[in-house]
Structures are given as C-alpha cells and as structure tokens.
Amino acid sequence: MLGRLVELATGLDFRDALRELVFSPLGLERASAHITEIVTWPVALGHRPGRNGTVEIVRPYSMGSSIPAGGVNMSLASLMKYIAFHLGEHDGVGTGALTRATREAMRVPQLGKVPTTEQMGLSFHLRTLNGVLTAAHGGTAGAGHRCHLQFVPERSLGFAILTNHTEGWRLLQVVERATLEGFEGLALTPNQPICGYRGHGEMLDHVTPLANQPPPTEYVGRHLGRRGNVTEVRAAPGRGLRVGNASAPVLFYGPDVAYSSGDDRINHDFIRDNGQVRWMRVSGQVVRKES
DSSP: OHHHHHHHHHSSOHHHHHIIIIIHHHTOTTEESOHHHHTTSOOOOOEEEOGGGOEEEOSSOOOOSOGGGTOOEEOHHHHHHHHHHHTTSOOOSSTTOOOHHHHHHTTSOOEEOTTSSOEEOSSOEEEEETTEEEEEEEEEOTTSOEEEEEEEGGGTEEEEEEEOBTTTHHHHHHHHHHHHHHHHOOOOOTTOOOOOOSSSOOOOTTOOOOSSOOOSTTTOEEEEOGGGOEEEEEEOSSSSEEETTOSSOEEEEETTEEEEOSSSOOEEEEEEETTEEEEEEETTEEEEEOO
C-alpha cells in the first residue's frame, strides 16, 4: 500500500521512484529493482540444498511478489556506501538526499519488541550490546540470497554480508557476531532476551534454559496464524512446551522468552495484553492465541 502511495505521489513506477529518490541521490551505482538492469551486472546465482547432499541453483530467478516489501538488488560496494551515508561519512552526491537529522531520527525507537528490550526505528532493528546501540536490517530473497547490514553509530562501525545460499542465514549470524566482538568487543550477554529475527533466521546459541521452568498452563492453547493455519501448544513431557509437531521441547530462558531445544534453537516469544498471554512470536512471525 505504501509503495502504491509513493507511485501516486511521484507519478513514477515504484522501481523508478527508488532510483530517483534513493539510489541516485546517494550515488549507489549498483542498486536496482529492475531485473532487466540486474542481469547486465555480474550476478551470483542463488543456491539451495539438493538431493543426496548436492547443491542446486534456485530457478527461476525471482524478485519477489512485492517490490516495495523487498525487491532491491545491490552490490556489496553500494551496500557499504549506503551504510556510510547513515554513519554520516558522506551526504550523498546530489540534491534530494536525507538530511543528517532525518537519518538520526530513523534510529529513534518507535516500537518495543516485547518481551525483549529490542526496538524498531524507521526500518532499522535496534539492539543494545553491552550498552551500545546497534542498527540493522536484513532480508531473504526468493532466488536464494540472504543479506544483512549493520552499523554502530557510537563506534563508526558498519558492515554488510551477502550470501547466495538459502542456508546462508547461518553464516550471516556467525560473521555478524564475530565482527562486532572482534572489532568493538560487543556481544550478547548470557541469556540476553532477543527477538531472534531481523530479516533472516537467528539461532539463540547464547542462552541456557532456566532451572525452574514456568508452569505451562497460561501458554498452552491453539494459536492462529496466516491463512488460517493453527499451531497447537501443549505441555511437553517432563518440562517446557511442545509447539506443533516439533520433536524438541521449547524451553524458557527468561520471562516469556523461550527457544527450541533442537538443533535450530529458534526463538519462541510470548506476548501479553493486560497480563494475559495473547500471542506467540516464532522467528519474528506472530500467531494469535485463541484458547
């Protein structure tokens, strides 16, 4: 809907509006939402796991069903130039670029990601590591690509990671954490509650379960997701919760924050309204508790 409003306001196709309003003023030479332009540049094709341990190319090359929701292709050099813009290292190459005050306003928290302390700015996911604010965004593409960009304004650090494999989100997390800790000594503290989703999957490998798990009663029930999909949450034998058909129990590592104890270790957050559990968030996707 917002993409259509941009088209009405500018009189341009949304892909062309991106070029005129964002890419050109910032000097991003290898950034486009037009597949007819992208194929003229060197392109790393996306891959995915195939049969019997093989790797196969993802076909067809997909730009996604909604360009405004995530249909931009960009080189690593252009991504770094975009991050440098938000770090204040340059102000663009022409007229029309956002002012520094506006860029800083994009990092002002607008919404809290309860039950964690993480927040959302304007397009940036905000996380605090050792008292230092980080701003990040990422994404996945239907053609098999994974992307993550992040900057730390207080430390003038910025980096971007691109992979061309559907399982590349695992590499993103490893490289992200190694970069933050190696350059600036920033890291998640043990059992720090995190949302676990900033445009791509994120394993909670820094948490351990509480010795005393909360009673399952208020978490148990039917949870309704997209297209009418229902996820049953039940008490697991022994301790924790059983979510859907997953074999590994979900264990709490803090108040209303839990994780799958299987190999994926993905988050399961429970969100309250007036003290009652009303929603469950799994890797950033929210389902509503019905009963």
